[in-house]
Amino acid sequence: MAALIHLENLTKHYQMGETMVRALDGVELQIQPGEFVAITGASGSGKSTMMHLLGCLDRPTTGAYWLDGELVSAMTDRQLAVIRNRKIGFVFQTFNLIQRTSALDNVSIPLFYARVTRVAELARRALDRVGLGPRASHAPSELSGGECQRVAIARAIVNEPKIILADEPTGNLDTRTGKQIMDIFHELHQSGVTIIVVTHEMSVALQAERIIRMRDGKIVEDRPVDRAEKTRGEEATEPATPDREPSPPMARRAKV
């Protein structure tokens, strides 16, 4: 299986009293190594659920998930933790840094669970990659939002994972800072890392190579982004209106 990610008829159901929520409802998806994918969709469409499954934080109700040739949907908690540690880097909307410990310590966490030596050296190198080497000893409360997110990215890449999963990474940042973050993702993408970003900002989604749109737990659209569209996306300064049906004009135009 050449695909890095291969989902087959994946479902995730939540039983809420009498009703059953189908957060994911028969998803089929393949992502190749080195792709830069954006997942969009209205609120409640199942993006985060998808992210959690892709990130091996959760197990599907039914269906199969192969990651890098391994059937992770059948793995134990212990094996999943190892996969998360080695193959996946998470970036969250709210940064999720551990307060009161330095940037360096935050970045060290994945190394720590990987039981590697040379922790400080590797963590510092990761911070250098996001341009925060000089802030290594600062606590998150002493850093700006953008800097926090860069620390979080350093933490995500420190174990050199194959995949970066980012759920609304720019959601808490202003447009300019958001762009800085996306630039870092671009650089990482250039160096061969597979990047999957969940966003409902069209300007962010358009910076990816491929857009997947979800609705009601299903993939309703999966298409590449062409160059002209991309340029427009990069020029856009205003965040796009939240994605609703019918699709916003920009997306509809792109379909044609």
Next chain:
Amino acid sequence: MFFFRIMIMSFRSLWVHPLRSVLATLGVIIGVAAVVAAMAILEGMSARFATGFESMGSNKLYIMPAVQRRGHRTVGVFDSLKLADADAILKECNAIRTAIPQVMNAGLVKYFSKNTNASILGSTEQYCKVNSHEVAEGEFINRSDVQTGASVAVLGANVKRELFGGRPALGERIKITGAMGARGFTVIGVMEAKGNVAFTDVDKQIIVPVTTAMDKLYGLKAVSAIVAEAVSPDDAKIDEAKAQIKKLLRARHKIRAGKPDDFQVQAQKEFVKQFAMFQNIFGVVLWSIAGISLVVGGIGIMNIMLVAVTERTREIGVRMAMGAQRIDVMQQFLIEASVVSFLGGALGVLMGWGMAGMIENLTRLFETITTAWAVAMALGMATFTGIISGLYPAWKASRLDPVEALRYE
């Protein structure tokens, strides 16, 4: 290395709420302090008694005047025991092989310009044998010294050193001031050093003939005690000896049937038994206090750890997302719990040690002994409490669902 990093991590998270950490460990602190202090006292007392009793044969009996009461008040002791009683006991009680009359008093001793306070023990030539305490130089008082009331003295090792330093003492004249004024004595011997024997520093003693002490120094008509030895340390023989002494002394003191004794007879063995019983009761009380306060301490620690787990739900989620195994999370919180507990224990040890020292200074009865073993045990107990009470919170943390934990506000 891994363990060390977790330790650092837990120090950090405890330092975030220093006051809360201290309050949570109050139970452990108090429990450990109580244990350490009590053990130091018990140890000190045992040491005192042990050095006293092992050198004194267990066939000994102490005959002392009874406590005199008026109503419920103690007004003193009877002047009931006479020198002749000791002779009579030796002669008439066949279960007794020795009986030494003794008087014990404080006296000021003077040698030219040197002064010192010493306890003056009036005894007989039998003293050495009964107390297994020998002269180091010169000779001990003999039978005729006792009979004639000779003014001779045998110095304890420390008294000799204080008065004479390194110079010879034998044959020198010293002055002892008792209740009847100062009197000259000739030093005829110096005892070997022996240290404390059952709460008395025998090296600070001067031994003189009992008759001399009574007639010439203190003007006493009665002795303070008669130390007797039974022919054998068997319980049966000791009881027989006690019965014989009681019968004899009641007759000699003309006490009518139904009236209480004006003396008391205590076997050495009973002291030892009483002390052992005291030690056991003390031990039970001690361990109950320790147990209760560690349970209370454990609850405190469990409580603070549960709060910590709730507060740090998101952190746990993040750690899991970064690849922490459930066992890693469990370990982190367990180590944290035992670190708090251990630190509480360390504070407790310091407090207990201080308390023991204070008690020592206040009572001045014995030295307290804080052994490394007691400290190690107290710390071990504290850490154990931490691990046990951290178990449930740590387990709870480790069972969190990563997705739920990450979403926790």
